Every structure is written in structure tokens, then in C-alpha cells.
Amino acid sequence: EAGVTQSPTHLIKTRGQQATLRCSPISGHTSVYWYQQALGLGLQFLLWYDEGEERNRGNFPPRFSGRQFPNYSSELNVNALELEDSALYLCASSLEAGDGYTFGSGTRLTVV
Amino acid sequence: QKEVEQNSGPLSVPEGAIASLNCTYSDRGSQSFFWYRQYSGKSPELIMSIYSNGDKEDGRFTAQLNKASQYVSLLIRDSQPSDSATYLCAERSGGSYIPTFGRGTSLIVHP
Numbered sequence: 001e002a003g004v005t006q007s008p009t010h011l012i013k014t015r016g017q018q019a020t021l022r023c024s025p026i027s028g029h030t031s032v033y034w035y036q037q038a039l040g041l042g043l044q045f046l047l048w049y050d051e052g053e054e055r056n057r058g059n060f061p062p063r064f065s066g067r068q069f070p071n072y073s074s075e076l077n078v079n080a081l082e083l084e085d086s087a088l089y090l091c092a093s094s095l096e097a098g099d100g101y102t103f104g105s106g107t108r109l110t111v112v
Numbered sequence: 113q114k115e116v117e118q119n120s121g122p123l124s125v126p127e128g129a130i131a132s133l134n135c136t137y138s139d140r141g142s143q144s145f146f147w148y149r150q151y152s153g154k155s156p157e158l159i160m161s162i163y164s165n166g167d168k169e170d171g172r173f174t175a176q177l178n179k180a181s182q183y184v185s186l187l188i189r190d191s192q193p194s195d196s197a198t199y200l201c202a203e204r205s206g207g208s209y210i211p212t213f214g215r216g217t218s219l220i221v222h223p
Contacts, residue, residue, distance in 0.1 A: 033210075042215040043156070043200065056210055090155055097209040100146045103155040 002027065004104035006091050012110045013081050021076040021107045025093030031055075032074040033094070033101065034066060038087035046089075049074050050097060081111045114139045116214035118201050124220045131188040133217050135201030138182070145177055145184045146211060148200040156200055160186065191221045 005024045013019050025032050034046040045058035049068035063079040072093075078085055088108050092101035115138040125131045133147075144163055148156035162168045162175040162184065174187040184203070188195055198218050202211040 043213040045210050048210060056208075058210075088155075098144065098204060100158040100161045101148075101156075102158065106155050 004091055004093050004102050006089075006104035006107050008107060009105070010108045010110070012112060015081055015083060015111055017081050019078045019081060019085075019109055021078075021089050021091075021109070022073065023076070023091030023093075023104055024073045025091075026095075026102055029093035029095055029102075030072050031094050031097050032068055032072065033092045034074070034076050035090045035092065036060075036087045037090060037106075038084075043090070047076065048097075055097075078109070083111050085109060086111045114142075114203075114205070114212045116201055116203055116212050118199075118214035118217045120215060121218040122220050123217055124222060125191050127191060127193060127221055127223050129191050129221075131191045131195065131219055131221065133186040133188075133199050133201075133219065134183060135185065135203075135214055136183045137201075137203045137212075139203065139205050139212075140179075140182065141205040141207060142179075142182075142203040143206045144204040144211070145175070146202040146204075147173075147175060147184075147186045148202065149195075150198045150200060150216065152197070188219075191219075193221045193223055195219060196221050 031050045036044045048056040066076040068074045091104045147160040150156040160175040176185045198216040200216045201214040204211040
């Protein structure tokens with residue numbers, strides 16, 4: 001069974017640009033979660049999608065947005081990139097909301 | 113605001129010893145608790161879930177939950193150098209589907 005897949009593995013962007021990160025959950029999982037892991041700050045919750053709808057949002061500005069497609073894959077968009085957006089972005093999925101997560105390998109975003 | 117506290121470490125133990133990792137949480141409504149292992153440069157991996165008071169064992173790992181004292185711990189028996197990683201504690205209250213993560217404890221198992 002394929003795990004959670006994320007692409008790209010690494011992404012380098014210039015301040016002010018937009019970044020798009022992609023995630024495919026485990027087959028059969030309908031919930032997708034996005035987290036930011038910046039150095040020294042731990043895992044910060046960004047967004048939760050389930051059945052194509054945004055169900056919850058963390059304490060991040062609106063320039064962090066996303067969507068979930070009919071096949072349950074998901075996309076995270078970060079607009080107007082700032083240097084402090086440099087972090088590891090992790091996608092996770094779960095069979096049911098509230099279950100433990102299976103994480104993808106992450107996208108390392110570097111803003112220069 | 114919900115908080116999950118972990119000692120950042122590093123916790124250093126010799127190979128073969130028991131490693132004890134602790135976590136306290138602030139939300140008395142917390143119902144689900146999770147331990148994740150994260151190797152350096154990798155993503156977290158779920159190793160244990162616990163939902164009721166007491167102990168839950170899985171191989172060399174034992175999770176212990178005490179809701180009255182609001183702590184959860186992870187014991188790793190017969191620690192191996194391959195257990196060297198950061199261990200993240202997370203809790204989820206009944207009113208939310210989103211867990212709160214601690215910042216993790218770094219464990220070093222030396223030969």
C-alpha cells in the first residue's frame with residue numbers, strides 16, 4: 001500500500017512568489033492535514049480537508065490556502081512568500097478524523 | 113490555549129537501558145494521546161496511541177496515561193542506537209479533531 005506522497009521534495013522560491021505543494025493521501029483516507037515545521041517551533045497546524053471541504057484552519061494568515069480534489073489529493077498554496085515561510089511542510093492523512101496520522105515525507109520550502 | 117509540554121532533552125541513555133519520555137498537557141478534556149518518532153531530516157511516524165488510563169504495550173514500547181495528573185509517558189525498553197530520534201507527544205480533546213503537538217524530546221541511545 002502506497003503511503004502519503006508529497007511533491008516536490010524541495011522547493012526554492014524568491015520572496016513574494018507563490019508556492020504550490022501537493023499531497024496524495026493513503027488510498028481510502030479522506031482526511032488530509034497540512035502542517036508547518038519550522039526550525040525550533042514544532043509542528044504547527046495549517047489546514048484540514050475532508051471530503052473536499054476545508055474543515056479547520058490553524059492560526060495562519062489567509063495567504064496560506066489550499067483545496068482538496070475529488071480523488072482526495074490536496075494542494076497547499078502559499079502566496080506572497082516571506083522569508084519566515086521557509087520550513088518543512090508536512091501532509092498527513094487519517095482513515096477517520098481524529099485518528100493518528102500517517103505523514104508524508106514532506107516538502108522543504110526555502111524562501112530566498 | 114491548549115499546551116503540551118515536553119522536556120526538549122537531549123535524554124541520553126546507554127544501549128539496553130529503559131528510556132522514559134514524559135509529556136504533560138493542560139486540557140482536562142483531552143481524550144486521545146499519540147506518540148510519534150521523528151528521525152533527523154525525516155517526517156514523524158506514529159508509534160503509539162492511547163485513549164484510556166493505564167498502560168498500553170506494543171513490543172518494546174509502553175505508553176502510560178494518567179488523566180488525573182494530566183501526563184502521558186513513553187517507555188522504551190532495551191533501548192537501541194536506532195531509537196535515537198525526537199519523540200513527539202500529541203493530545204486531542206473530544207471537542208476537536210486536531211491534535212496539539214509538543215515540541216518533542218530528543219533521545220540519544222549510546223552504545
